[in-house]
Amino acid sequence: MTSLALDAEQLYAELRAGVGRLLTPDTVLVGIWSGGAWLAQRLNADLKTDRPVGTISSTLHRDDFGERGLGAVEAATELPFEIDGARILLIDDVLASGRTIRAVVNELFDYGRPASVELAVMVDRGGRELPVAPVFASAKLTLPNHQRLSLVRESDGRFTFAVKETT
Amino acid sequence: MLARRNPQLNAHGELIHLLSIEGLPRAILTQILDTAGTFLSVNDRDVKKVPLLRGKSVFNLFFENSTRTRTTFEIAAKRLSADVINLDIAKSSASKGESLLDTIANLSAMHADMFVVRHSESGAPYLIARHCAPHVHVVNAGDGRHAHPTQGLLDMYTIRHFKKSFNELTVAIVGDIVHSRVARSDIHALTTLGVPEIRAVGPKTLVPGDLREMGVRVCHDMREGVKDADVIIMLRLQNERMSGAMLPSAGEYFKSFGLTEDLLALARPDAIVMHPGPINRGVEIDSRVADGSHGVILPQVTFGIAVRMAVMSILAGNDA
Numbered sequence: 001m002t003s004l005a006l007d008a009e010q011l012y013a014e015l016r017a018g019v020g021r022l023l024t025p026d027t028v029l030v031g032i033w034s035g036g037a038w039l040a041q042r043l044n045a046d047l048k049t050d051r052p053v054g055t056i057s058s059t060l061h062r063d064d065f066g067e068r069g070l071g072a073v074e075a076a077t078e079l080p081f082e083i084d085g086a087r088i089l090l091i092d093d094v095l096a097s098g099r100t101i102r103a104v105v106n107e108l109f110d111y112g113r114p115a116s117v118e119l120a121v122m123v124d125r126g127g128r129e130l131p132v133a134p135v136f137a138s139a140k141l142t143l144p145n146h147q148r149l150s151l152v153r154e155s156d157g158r159f160t161f162a163v164k165e166t167t
Numbered sequence: 168m169l170a171r172r173n174p175q176l177n178a179h180g181e182l183i184h185l186l187s188i189e190g191l192p193r194a195i196l197t198q199i200l201d202t203a204g205t206f207l208s209v210n211d212r213d214v215k216k217v218p219l220l221r222g223k224s225v226f227n228l229f230f231e232n233s234t235r236t237r238t239t240f241e242i243a244a245k246r247l248s249a250d251v252i253n254l255d256i257a258k259s260s261a262s263k264g265e266s267l268l269d270t271i272a273n274l275s276a277m278h279a280d281m282f283v284v285r286h287s288e289s290g291a292p293y294l295i296a297r298h299c300a301p302h303v304h305v306v307n308a309g310d311g312r313h314a315h316p317t318q319g320l321l322d323m324y325t326i327r328h329f330k331k332s333f334n335e336l337t338v339a340i341v342g343d344i345v346h347s348r349v350a351r352s353d354i355h356a357l358t359t360l361g362v363p364e365i366r367a368v369g370p371k372t373l374v375p376g377d378l379r380e381m382g383v384r385v386c387h388d389m390r391e392g393v394k395d396a397d398v399i400i401m402l403r404l405q406n407e408r409m410s411g412a413m414l415p416s417a418g419e420y421f422k423s424f425g426l427t428e429d430l431l432a433l434a435r436p437d438a439i440v441m442h443p444g445p446i447n448r449g450v451e452i453d454s455r456v457a458d459g460s461h462g463v464i465l466p467q468v469t470f471g472i473a474v475r476m477a478v479m480s481i482l483a484g485n486d487a
Contacts, residue, residue, distance in 0.1 A: 059205070060217035069181070069484025070219075076205050083213075110214040 008151065008159035011122045011138040012039070018136040019043055019089065019120050027087045030054035032104055033075040035093030035151035038159070039122065043091065054079040056090070058103035083112030093151035095121040098132030123161075125149060174296055181485040184296045184305040185478050187314040188355040196359055200324050202477035203470065209246055210469070219480045220249035223280040227253045228270075229308070230286040235444060236308050236318075239468070240283045243475035247483075249281070271295050279303060281479065289313035304482040306475075312346055317478060318443055319352030321471040323360060325463055326398055328470065329439050333357070337364040339392050339434075340383075341424060342402030342451055343373040349443045350402060354381050368392030369424055372413040389424050396434040401426055401442045404451045417450045427453045431461060439463045 019029070028051050031040025037055040044053040057075035062068070090104065105117060124137035127145065143149060148164040175184045175191065182195055209215055225244040229237050237253065244251045256270065265273075274282070281304045284292040289311030296305040309315040323333075330336060338357055344350045344367045357365050358381075365383045367374050378385055386392035393399055404420060414420050426440065440452075440461045448454045457464060 060209075060219060065219055065484055070202060070480055076208060106218075110212045110217070112213055 006123070006139070006141075006161045008122070008161050012042070012159055014138040015039065015091075015120065015122050015136070016043055016046055018138065019091070020047055022089060022118070022120065022136060023047060023049065024087060027089050028052070028054060028081055030056050030079065030088050030090050030108070032090060032092040032100060033057040033077075035153075036091045036121075038151065038153045039093060040091040042157075052080040054081065054088075056104045056107055058100045058107065061103035061106040063099060063103065077107055077111075079108075079111055083108065083114055086112075086114045088114050088117045090117060090119045092119070092121045093123065094149050095119070095124045095132070095134055095137065096127045098128050098130035101132045102130055122151070123149060174293065177485060177487055182481055183485050183487050184292075184307075185316050185482065186292050186296060186305065186307045188316045188319045188352050188359065189314070191359065193359050193361075196320070196323065196356060199320055199474065199477050199481060200327060202481060203320075203324050203473040206246075206473040206476040206480075207470070209476070210473075216246050216248055218248045220244065220247035220280075220483055223249045223483060224278060225249045225251050225281045225283060225479070226274055226277075226279045227251065227283045227308075228256055228274070228285070229254070230256045230267075230284070230291070231309070232257060233285055233309065235468075236285065237283075239471045240306075240308060240317075240475055243472050244281075244283075244479060246472070247476055247480055249479070252277075252279075267291065267294065268298055271299055275300050275303065281306065281482065283308050285309045287311055301487040304479075306478060306482065309348055312348055313351065315348040315352050315443075317471070317475055318349050319356040320478070321467060321474040322349075322353050322400065322441060322443070323356045324470045324474050325441060325467050326439075328466070329463060330397060333360040333362045336362050336397045337366070337395060337435075338362055338398040338400065339366040339368050339386075339396040340400045340402065341368040341389070341392060341426065343404055344369055344378060344402070345373050345375055346405065347402050350400075353400060354383060358382055366392050366396070370414065370420075389426075389430055390433060393426070393430055394433045396438055399426065399431070399434060399438060399440050401440065401446075401452050403443065403445065404447055417447075421450055425449070425451055425453060426456050428455055428459070431456055431459075441467055444468070 029040040029044050031037035033055055040053050055078045057077045059075050119134045120136040121134045122138045124140045125143050146166050148166050150162055152160045152162045173190050175186050177183045227237050241251050283306045285308040291310050292305050292307040307316055340350050366386050367378050367383045368386045376385055442464045446457055
């Protein structure tokens, strides 16, 4: 694992500003486990929404279950508000193929029928395989397919990025 | 000597069949319990269904009757979006003389992905697991006196839910231990998960001394058996044992080993009382105890569905 010359705190500040502009009085933030969930919790506190924040997991709707099995089970969806009619802003650290977003949108609809669902991310690394587009991305960059980019939350709560080589 | 590989695990040590808790490492038991926690929340959704087993066929093969276990497996499979086929085999093929392996070969030709097997003969699910196609998974839903691993796992889930950890507990299992596959699975699971004191409580005819070989403390006195227990697991007294001269009568049994409020008062103040069901009120358990604040018999049923969902989805995600 190597560190990348990406300043996660700087990108977070841009995400905070971007999400701040998108917020309406009835928007609720839902973070995608795990990196997006950390981001949504911090955004919700920094932006003082005084609404609860949700966490959502793609585990039960993933399309690669047949190849990868069940995977991380600590990833549980928690949506402590009514989903019917809600305006939801999904938050994630990295957007790539769009398959995770497809899975979490399905997961969300198991809980009700939201009025709208939008997506804001820190990094859009391209490589989309599905018609998914964020309304906000702090940065757009291109990475080789064999590199996996993920957010790391340090013990002091600050964010950094890690790059893993995948085979 | 080369150890024979556990038929429940693939070469990577992943679970491909659930046949018995005996021989499974603690990490796999913990993985099942953690996964069950995730599935418990599926009950709270508008849509009580997730697509993990979509397009898979689960065959419930019950060579021995059991409405409750079969129903909870059926609900679990349906909540995972599997197609479920219930075969009441006791009434069909077997009675026409078809052998077990011929039945399995026929069902495999119908493109089964998973067999949930209940059989009166110990070891029948092992035989099926050995002879089915490599992509097919087998879950033992109770075989003879041998094992009932999903009941054992749901009992462990219940204990962990109410007691948080296993390593300081005293667990008393009361009743017909010698004929009980539930007791055997519970004892293996409790041992693997690190419970320091497991007691087997009941009359000498149903709790023989050689149970000590399983690492349990044998008690033939109910007061001694439940004293300071954190968890009391009551077993159903099987009526057929009454006629077999192993017990004098239901009334006599209740006097000696029925769980009453007075006996429960000897256990820890926060003790929980479990029972795999169906309960015989006034035979092994007093109604006031079964329905009282220490009883967790109905939560066990709810947890049982989540545990069976966990087992089926873990198996389906692992290749032979």
